[in-house]
Amino acid sequence: MNIVILSGHLSSAPRSTELPSGTVRWNLEVSCPDPTGRLLGVPVSWEGHVPDTWATGTPVVVAGTVRRRFFRTPAGTQSRTEVVAASVVEITRRRSESAAVTRAVRFLGADAVAGLRSLLGAPSAA
DSSP states (O other), X not given: OOOEEEXXXXXXXXXXXEOTTSOEXXXXXXXXXXXXXXXXXXXXXXXXXXXXTOOTTOEEEEEEEEEEEEEEETTEEEEEEEXXXXXXXXXXXXXXXXXXXXXXXXXXXXXXXXXXXXXXXOOSOO
């Protein structure tokens, strides 16, 4: 099962890239603490809406999948591993981290959510 849920802060301002198809892809860098408390930077790719208010330090929850993509550069073939976000939800005073996780997970799709529930031993009722 390829499911990722991240909770952390944007470590830089979101950057957009327009693809040849006209789709806008956002590149986010999310800093998440590991079990020792050290911050790890995780690259996130997202094709959703990014509010103008998102900047360095914005707390977010990301739900998606891990993808490794290959591309050509003048130096040869390169690869990048990133999280492809199904959703990115800002944590606010009114929306706690657990509420943001619940909201973000809804966008993963029914099969992924059912698989996650069975893996965690959660009740199957939605």
